[in-house]
Structures are given as C-alpha cells and as structure tokens.
Amino acid sequence: MCTLEKRGDLFLLTLTGDGEHRFHPDTIATILSLLDQAKSQSKRGSVLITTGHSKFFSNGFDLAWAQTAGSKTGAANRLHQMVESFKPVVAALLDLPMPTIAALNGHAAAAGLILALSHDYVFMRKDRGVLYMSEVDIGLSMPEYFSALVRAKIGTSAARRELLLSGKKIRGEEAVGLGIVDTAAYDSAEGVVEATVRLGEKLAAKKWSGEVYASIRKSLYPELCGILGVEARVFATPKL
Amino acid sequence: MCSLEKRGRLFILKLTGDGEHRLNPTLLDSIRSTINKIRSDQSSSQSVLITTSDGKFFSNGYDLALAETNPSLSVLMDVKLRSLVADLISLPMPTIAAVTGHASAAGCILAMSHDYVLMRSDRGFLYMSELNIELKVPAWFMAVIRAKIGSPAARRDVMLTAAKVTAEKGVEMGIVDSAYGSAAETVEAAVRLGEEIVMRGGDGHVYGKMRETLFREVLVHTIGFDETGSSGVRNTGSKL
Numbered sequence: 001m002c003t004l005e006k007r008g009d010l011f012l013l014t015l016t017g018d019g020e021h022r023f024h025p026d027t028i029a030t031i032l033s034l035l036d037q038a039k040s041q042s043k044r045g046s047v048l049i050t051t052g053h054s055k056f057f058s059n060g061f062d063l064a065w066a067q068t069a070g071s072k073t074g075a076a077n078r079l080h081q082m083v084e085s086f087k088p089v090v091a092a093l094l095d096l097p098m099p100t101i102a103a104l105n106g107h108a109a110a111a112g113l114i115l116a117l118s119h120d121y122v123f124m125r126k127d128r129g130v131l132y133m134s135e136v137d138i139g140l141s142m143p144e145y146f147s148a149l150v151r152a153k154i155g156t157s158a159a160r161r162e163l164l165l166s167g168k169k170i171r172g173e174e175a176v177g178l179g180i181v182d183t184a185a186y187d188s189a190e191g192v193v194e195a196t197v198r199l200g201e202k203l204a205a206k207k208w209s210g211e212v213y214a215s216i217r218k219s220l221y222p223e224l225c226g227i228l229g230v231e232a233r234v235f236a237t238p239k240l
Numbered sequence: 241m242c243s244l245e246k247r248g249r250l251f252i253l254k255l256t257g258d259g260e261h262r263l264n265p266t267l268l269d270s271i272r273s274t275i276n277k278i279r280s281d282q283s284s285s286q287s288v289l290i291t292t293s294d295g296k297f298f299s300n301g302y303d304l305a306l307a308e309t310n311p312s313l314s315v316l317m318d319v320k321l322r323s324l325v326a327d328l329i330s331l332p333m334p335t336i337a338a339v340t341g342h343a344s345a346a347g348c349i350l351a352m353s354h355d356y357v358l359m360r361s362d363r364g365f366l367y368m369s370e371l372n373i374e375l376k377v378p379a380w381f382m383a384v385i386r387a388k389i390g391s392p393a394a395r396r397d398v399m400l401t402a403a404k405v406t407a408e409k410g411v412e413m414g415i416v417d418s419a420y421g422s423a424a425e426t427v428e429a430a431v432r433l434g435e436e437i438v439m440r441g442g443d444g445h446v447y448g449k450m451r452e453t454l455f456r457e458v459l460v461h462t463i464g465f466d467e468t469g470s471s472g473v474r475n476t477g478s479k480l
C-alpha cells in the first residue's frame with residue numbers, strides 16, 4: 001500500500017497500487033512508520049517526496065470500512081478512529097527534519113488533500129487530477145486540525161471559501177491561482193515527479209540542518225502546532 | 241551610529257557610517273533614544289519618520305560576534321530590539337523604511353517593522369538568514385513575519401529557503417511597497433511619500449493607536465501588551 005525508497009539524498013514515499021489509496025487504519029499506521037523511518041535516517045540534505053501511482057493521490061479516509069461497522073454509532077466510531085489516528089501523520093510531516101514535497105499524480109480529496117497540504121511544497125498536474133474537499137457535499141464535519149491546516153497554508157478568504165465551502169473540484173491552473181499549490185505545469189505524472197525531484201535536489205544541495213529546518217517550519221504554523229500538540233524545539237549555537 | 245535630521249515635517253533617522261550597522265546594544269540604545277526625541281518633539285503628531293542608512297547595509301542583524309564573547313548580550317540585544325519595535329508600533333506618526341542596503345535577520349525585522357517599505361532595486365536584499373546560519377528564530381520575529389507577509393507561500397520562501405529577496409521580488413511577494421533604481425531615488429521617494437502623508441493631515445496619536453490594534457499580536461510578543469490597558473485616545477469622533 002505504501003513504500004519508502006531512497007534515491008541519493010531523496011526519500012520517495014509512494015502510495016502504491018491502482019486504487020484510490022484510501023486511508024484505512026492500517027494504511028495510516030504504515031505511513032506513520034515510514035515517516036518515522038525517514039526521520040531516523042535523515043541527515044543534512046535529506047528531502048522527502050510523496051507521490052502515488054495511477055489515477056489518485058488519495059481519495060481520503062476509507063469510509064466504506066467505516067460503513068461496514070454495521071451500525072450508525074459503529075460507523076461514527078470508525079470514522080473518529082481514522083480522524084484521530086491521522087493527526088500524528090500531519091504532526092510527523094510538520095516535525096520532519098527535512099524539506100517535504102507532494103507530487104500529485106492525480107486526485108487528492110479530503111484527508112488525501114490534507115496529506116498533500118501537510119508538505120512544504122505541492123506540485124500538481126495541469127492536465128489531470130482535481131483537489132476536492134468533499135466534506136460539505138457528503139455531510140461530514142471538518143476536524144479542527146483540517147481547518148487549522150487550511151488556514152495555515154492558504155492565505156486568502158476567497159481561496160479558503162472555494163476549497164472548503166463550495167464543494168468545488170479544483171483543477172491545476174485554478175489551484176495555482178488560488179495559492180493552494182505551488183505549480184501545475186506538467187502534463188503527466190512523470191513530469192510532476194521529475195519536477196519535484198529537480199526541486200528536491202536543489203534543496204538537498206543546501207545541506208541544511210534538518211533540526212533547524214523543522215524548528216523554523218513549526219514556527220510558521222503556531223496555531224496548527226498547538227492543535228496537534230507539536231512542540232517547537234530550541235537548538236544550539238549559530239554558525240557565524 | 242545614528243543621526244537625526246528634520247526636513248520640514250519629516251524626521252529622517254539614519255544609521256550612519258559604512259559598516260554593517262549590526263544591532264548591538266549601543267546602536268539599539270542610540271536608535272531608541274533618537275525615537276524618544278522624535279516622539280517628544282512638539283510637532284510629532286503631524287510628522288512622518290523615515291529610517292534609512294549609509295553604505296552597503298541597512299542592517300546585517302544582531303552583533304553575533306559580540307554575543308559569542310558574552311552570551312548574556314544576546315538576551316540584551318533581543319530585549320532592546322523588542323522594545324524598539326514596540327516603540328515603532330506605538331509611534332504617533334507613520335513610518336517609512338527607505339531600505340538602501342542589505343537587511344538581514346534582525347535587520348530585516350527592523351525594516352519590516354515600518355508601515356511602508358521602499359527599497360532600491362539595483363542592489364541589496366532582504367534576507368532571513370537564520371536557516372543558513374543555524375540561528376534560532378525568536379517567536380516574536382515570527383509574529384512580525386506573520387503580520388507583515390500575508391501569503392503563506394511567501395512566508396515559506398522567506399523563512400524555509402532563506403531567500404535573498406531583491407526589491408522587485410519583494411514587491412511581488414507583498415513585502416516591499418515599491419522599488420527604485422538607486423539608493424538616492426529610494427530616499428527621494430520616501431521623502432515624497434512622507435510629504436504626501438503629511439498633507440493628508442490627521443492626528444498621529446490616533447494613527448499610533450490604530451497601528452497598535454493592527455499589530456496587537458506583535459505587541460503581545462514583544463512587550464506582553466494588554467489591550468485592556470488605558471487607551472489614551474482623546475478624539476474618537478469620526479471625521480465623516
């Protein structure tokens with residue numbers, strides 16, 4: 001369901017297989033463990049790129065699994081379980097001691113879009129794939145940390161409205177215009193991944209301290225860190 | 241150190257000499273006492289402050305070499321700059337930074353703590369260097385960054401790539417108000433802008449109070465400002 005490879009300085013996290021890459025508790029646990037692995041192997045110049053196979057980056061939580069609980073309460077509990085267990089994934093990405101880039105091969109919806117937005121840079125395809133916060137359409141309430149992430153990463157009230165309140169399926173060009181993604185200039189999944197690899201190599205060449213990088217990243221998003229219980233760390237003496 | 245010129249209704253504060261204008265305790269004291277002089281001048285509530293510098297640097301930040309010899313001086317410089325920024329935020333007159341040279345780290349924060357940032361485009365950059373030199377970013381610096389840079393992507397570029405932001409890039413990113421071909425043109429433009437502002441009239445005390453409410457978060461981080469303190473605004477009647 002999910003693999004981690006090393007390519008020189010770059011860690012490549014891939015949501016594998018042809019499906020919707022829905023987040024089931026097992027998927028979430030795997031992603032968390034792979035992020036932990038990347039963290040423990042990180043050194044100066046490490047960079048993480050996250051991508052997926054096929055038509056979807058990720059279509060969000062495994063709602064079908066929630067439904068098979070057999071009762072309304074059961075379904076609600078399962079959904080709650082996924083929402084709660086996904087928080088550490090966002091926290092881990094906020095805390096990761098290296099730059100992070102999401103290479104969207106395809107659609108990113110709900111928790112799948114949250115995964116994408118939890119990265120420092122988001123690259124999207126021009127020709128295919130949409131961003132979609134489906135919650136307003138399917139009558140699902142928005143977890144607090146989802147909204148906090150959107151507020152942290154998306155600056156204008158118009159963009160936040162389009163993303164959260166309109167139920168719109170936002171394509172690449174519009175996503176760039178709204179400031180939701182950094183770029184949508186590529187006509188294939190390979191094109192997006194190559195572009196993120198190029199950016200990754202540029203960032204890796206700086207040989208930044210991962211600890212310093214993560215500390216500054218967290219200080220950019222104090223509200224989100226507060227909600228996720230992510231602490232900022234103090235670090236030592238400067239290079240003059 | 242720091243000179244003060246009165247030009248009509250304009251106060252021009254200049255960081256003098258060809259050096260880096262490092263914000264050591266002595267320079268910070270000198271700037272603050274100059275600001276106090278300005279504040280207590282009779283004409284202050286119908287004036288404008290322009291801050292500029294001689295030479296290649298606006299300011300290259302804290303005196304880190306000094307702090308290395310005596311770590312307690314780090315704390316002292318930080319406390320003094322916080323007070324200075326709080327002074328600028330409460331100053332009963334509009335403030336313009338005429339950035340005629342490099343402004344790095346604490347020096348960049350000082351420039352951004354002005355209401356208008358005018359900058360030369362032929363040379364010099366704004367540079368939050370901390371990621372590159374592995375220096376801790378105080379939480380209150382981040383409050384200034386959040387207050388003065390609106391776009392999450394721009395904040396990320398400034399803090400997480402340690403971008404060397406030229407005037408033109410600064411205008412694009414919404415950090416710099418306008419860019420000019422040379423140092424002299426930048427100062428001339430600041431003077432023109434100052435004169436326009438003075439012509440509009442208005443009560444500097446009201447302006448200062450408004451600015452305090454706008455940058456309340458920064459005041460909270462710098463001096464633990466409590467809004468429930470006495471207002472001191474005498475004239476709250478609308479001018480409509």
